[in-house]
Amino acid sequence: NAGVTQTPKFRVLKTGQSMTLLCAQDMNHEYMYWYRQDPGMGLRLIHYSVGEGTTAKGEVPDGYNVSRLKKQNFLLGLESAAPSQTSVYFCASRPGRGWNEQFFGPGTRLTVL
Amino acid sequence: AQSVTQLDSQVPVFEEAPVELRCNYSSSVSVYLFWYVQYPNQGLQLLLKYLSGSTLVESINGFEAEFNKSQTSFHLRKPSVHISDTAEYFCAVSRTSGGYNKLIFGAGTRLAVHP
Numbered sequence: 001n002a003g004v005t006q007t008p009k010f011r012v013l014k015t016g017q018s019m020t021l022l023c024a025q026d027m028n029h030e031y032m033y034w035y036r037q038d039p040g041m042g043l044r045l046i047h048y049s050v051g052e053g054t055t056a057k058g059e060v061p062d063g064y065n066v067s068r069l070k071k072q073n074f075l076l077g078l079e080s081a082a083p084s085q086t087s088v089y090f091c092a093s094r095p096g097r098g099w100n101e102q103f104f105g106p107g108t109r110l111t112v113l
Numbered sequence: 114a115q116s117v118t119q120l121d122s123q124v125p126v127f128e129e130a131p132v133e134l135r136c137n138y139s140s141s142v143s144v145y146l147f148w149y150v151q152y153p154n155q156g157l158q159l160l161l162k163y164l165s166g167s168t169l170v171e172s173i174n175g176f177e178a179e180f181n182k183s184q185t186s187f188h189l190r191k192p193s194v195h196i197s198d199t200a201e202y203f204c205a206v207s208r209t210s211g212g213y214n215k216l217i218f219g220a221g222t223r224l225a226v227h228p
Contacts, residue, residue, distance in 0.1 A: 040221075042119075
């Protein structure tokens with residue numbers, strides 16, 4: 001049982017490049033979340049999903065897209081990266097209604113030059 | 114809407130000293146409260162949570178937090194810290210109903226324990 005895993009761990013992009021961050025969980029959780037962590041700002045919710053095939057916007061969705069084609073995977077895409085998207089990205093999952101704890105992945109450190 | 118304020122961005126403390134990390138929240142609805150810990154270069158781990166019942170909650174490694182509804186606070190305390198407690202601590206809230214358990218985080222408090 002690997003829990004929540006994120007790929008890649010580190011990435012450097014040039015402005016305007018695109019990339020996809022992969023989050024995978026093997027706990028059969030219904031809900032999945034993408035956060036970004038910036039110094040002095042805590043974690044902010046980008047997008048989330050309450051089940052396979054569903055996605056919704058969080059607090060800071062601009063510049064990002066997501067997909068949840070399979071229950072175990074939640075993809076975060078940057079179509080045209082900007083320096084303001086330099087951050088550490090965390091994925092989290094939660095079993096479903098009635099559960100309150102979110103389980104976090106180890107993070108992806110992204111730098112956009 | 115909910116918001117979380119962690120009053121100290123950094124807290125330096127000597128080993129075996131007591132520590133309190135402060136957290137205040139604002140919300141127009143009932144909330145659940147959480148403390149997460151992030152060790153260097155790792156993801157977040159749940160430290161403890163308040164859902165209902167006793168207002169004092171404890172973790173397995175000696176931390177405790179008390180929910181104070183009148184002061185809208187959920188301060189984290191430990192009577193004697195270890196070097197290994199050095200980490201960043203995040204307070205978070207979520208609604209008790211609806212909202213899909215979206216967590217609202219504070220900015221974090223970096224606890225540095227010195228020998």
